[in-house]
Amino acid sequence: MIVYGTKIKSDIDFPLNLSRETATCYELELSAKVPDEIKRSITSGFQIYSAHGRNVYFYSDRPFDGSEIGQPWCYEVKDVVRFYWRGGEEIIYYELDEKGDADLLSFWFIHLLLPLYFTLEEKYDFLHAGAVEVEGKPILFIAPSMGGKSTMTDYFIKQGHTLVSDDKVPTFIKDSKFMAVGSFPYHRPYRKFEDLGYHVDNFTTDFKPIHAFYVLESVDGNAEISFEEIKGFEKFDRLLPNYLFMFSYLKPKRLKYLSNMLNTIKVFRVQVPWDMERLGEVHDAICQHSEGIV
Structure with a gap:
């Protein structure tokens, strides 16, 4: 296996x-x-x-x-x-x-x-995120607990997008690019103890450069879907809590790794209406936005 x-x-x-x-x-x-x-x-x-x-x-x-x-x-x-x-x-x-x-x-x-x-x-540095591919490029969803990360990942999978990782994304550097590694072909959109969730047939087969981070922020169900690029120290502040296993002896090396990652990969805040009926709109908006990133 x-x-x-x-x-x-x-x-x-x-x-x-x-x-x-x-x-x-x-x-x-x-x-x-x-x-x-x-x-x-x-x-x-x-x-x-x-x-x-x-x-x-x-x-x-x-x-x-x-x-x-x-x-x-x-x-x-x-x-x-x-x-x-x-x-x-x-x-x-x-x-x-x-x-x-x-x-x-x-x-x-x-x-x-x-x-x-x-x-x-x-061997790897891990990020706490859901990850799927859009047009073959990995995008990562970041959110606080109960913030919609699993729901978003689940919706993208059901629209035919390739799963990279349900919850923990392994990363490493290759040719100066930060690569996303597929975790395993299971997804857990619910919170049942000691269960990996359901099997996903469409699972990534190769290592690919991370395309973008999307920080999900819930807003009123009637609000507009909007995107804003996060810059400067706020990028670091948003990602650091989602960097797994920040052991003290590894901290200097890992902070440098994360800083270099965020110097090369864009981070966006996306306001997501808290309304399950609008997930299709959010999906389409993220896909369109991702495809426009250069």
Whole structure:
């Protein structure tokens, strides 16, 4: 299977319809054969967050102030699964707990563990956004929680646009361009715990330069649909909260990355009437606007 532009060899069958024909940057193995020495080397940790009704913990053999070659890691979803790996290696181990099964393993591995792993390994930088293609060019939707990002992404998919990412967009630099990487061919327009959503047939197969960012702002249902280019520091201010995993030791490098990205990619504020009946108008307006960007 291929997710996040990575070919993954696994000793467990994922109960998902995942792409085998998309472009790849990396290869990774997922194995149940956890080496005992990794378990023994884990000495410290903390609760990293609560998500999807679960408590999630993060462990290593030292205070969390960086990621080094050979450093052991453990990501634990309480009562469900633990993932182990060593820094610089391309194999992740898993250990199912009493409430774990293949479905839950698939969800946590794909949706939450891999973005964290790729960030720690400094392979991708992730943006919290929905992303689709318009005329073959990736555009990213940015919005606060419950701000319409998933609704907009869902509508574009249903109009035949290619899905790039439902929620987390991996990015990297190639030939001085900031590339968007397809995440996985599932979309979750609703908020059901531990569920990737519905399968999307029209999923991106290659890495393409990000064309534009659209910051969605809800307005009265009778208001006009309008666009305004965001410039200067406000661009940074809008995107920074949607830059995932801003770990302290990575912060200087990642702030530079984001600054360079925003120096080359335009950001637009689009006022979206809060009326589902007008989504078609919004879709048409964004498509027309995107096609006019040079």
